[in-house]
Amino acid sequence: MDGISLLTITVLAVFVGFEVVSKVSSTLHTPLMSGANAIHGIILVGAIIVAGQATHPWVLAVALLAVVLATANLVGGFVVTDRMLEMFRGRRGAAQKQEKPPAGGPPDGRSPDIKADEGMSPEGKGSVR
């Protein structure tokens, strides 16, 4: 890909990054930071590419070290974020007992399988103001 396209993508990504977190409450700062932390673990993809092209044993060794570190970042990051957010579920459950949940959305966190993704896009759009 040529330089200008990459630059365009980078600049747009900066604005998206600014935009998606601009109005988050301090309650969620910690999970958000942890989630963002997990996302940069995607350097694993880079580490895999480098390891897959390694021909010299030393290069392979260093690349595999990078794979281990990146995996720890990626897997550990998502798992620890999920654990933090698990704590909010009980709270939300308590809140729901007292007051009706806003909008008739699907019960949150009750279906933590991949299927939930399909329902995500419209809801994500809906919450953009």
Place this chain on the structure above:
Amino acid sequence: MTLLDPTLTSLLYLAAAVFFILALKGLNSPRTARRGNLIGAFGALLAVVTVFFSARLDNVPWILGAIAVGSGVAAPVARRVRMTQMPQLVALFNGVGGGAAALVALLELPHADDGWMRLAVVFTLLVGAVSFAGSAITFAKLQELMTTRPVVFPGLPVLMGAVLLAAVGSGAAVVLGGSLALALVLLVLGLLAGVLLVLPVGGADVPIVISLLNAFTGLAVAASGLVLGNVLLVVAGTLVGASGTILTRAMAAAMGRSVAGILFGAFRGNSTAGSTAVSDRPVRSSSAEDVAVLLGYAQRVIIVPGYGLAVAQGQHTAAELALALEARGIRVDFAIHPVAGRMPGHMNVLLAEANVPYESLKEMSEINSEFRTADVALVVGANDVVNPAAKTSAGSPIYGMPILEVADARQVVFLKRSLRPGFAGIENELMYEPQTTLLFGDAKESLTKVLGAVKAL
């Protein structure tokens, strides 16, 4: 093995990038946060599976083994970590990510055949190394493997300047000549810079530094994406870099600090204030029974939980005490400072774990005017977040941080281990005020005793 069509690969990477954006968006609201995180994990899985089918890779068994090792170590740790120790774990994960980016860049240097590429390599190396070493020091501070106080020594600014200058020099040489040896020098200089960057940061500011280093790692990953020509890495890294920057500023604002002040304050010598000396002025200490009487015959009690409560794992006992008081017809609220605990929002997580109902968790802006109507403010293992020095003492390291106005309550009860200053290393004048009572001991033990005494009233 048949390889995926390059267009399809790009589309799959695009999908993963969209999942990451949706993940960050979802993490914005408590309702969608958990799903957001799972979407992010799914995006990552998609990307990792894609890479195996998109290029001819050798050493696949080795790579799979390394992935197994990484997951095998990280997942159980992340599952088992106590919630109080979670900030340092996040720091650690962030650091290894930065380290991985630096290593990837180092290995790509021989293949980087123009100056711009090598510039991206240099950037990744340096920023990744800073993030790795900085996070390691952050981890050590939070785990209390080293002092939580700012570490400063006379030559620090000069040394930092020299290291950065040397880094720029060797970086320029690598961009021009592509020398691997100099790249290694750069890596070491980056590690050194990371250590020097975090050493002078005081304990209370460490969470903000974690967030900043998180943004750094994001940028390093984005730059490594430029080196490898991988759009997904560019997008994901930039997203984290940008959102991490905003988040860092938001966290700093919640503490009334500026990011520059936190990082460079110590260099100017104004964040090192705070005495280690424990004053020998008289305080009023009392017994659990006395505290129980104070609480039991109050009409309104506000509990201010702090990190000490979390360390002692006393959040469940605190919740029980609140229930026992409510059973006596007393109104009980929890006043949550935005940075109570060691990261913004940390205390909410801990109390939610103890099943404290959402409605009794009050944010600072909401509760501050209500301390005036409270009979007792019960401060459990908190110190800096209620320290009036933040308002009155301009030289104090926490000056300007918004605090919970517990001094407005008719009585203030501190449950503390000792008179030792808090994480920021400064004394709390409030403890010597006439309306203040102290009950010394481990937060959980004290709470258990008070709970027993309240029940016996």
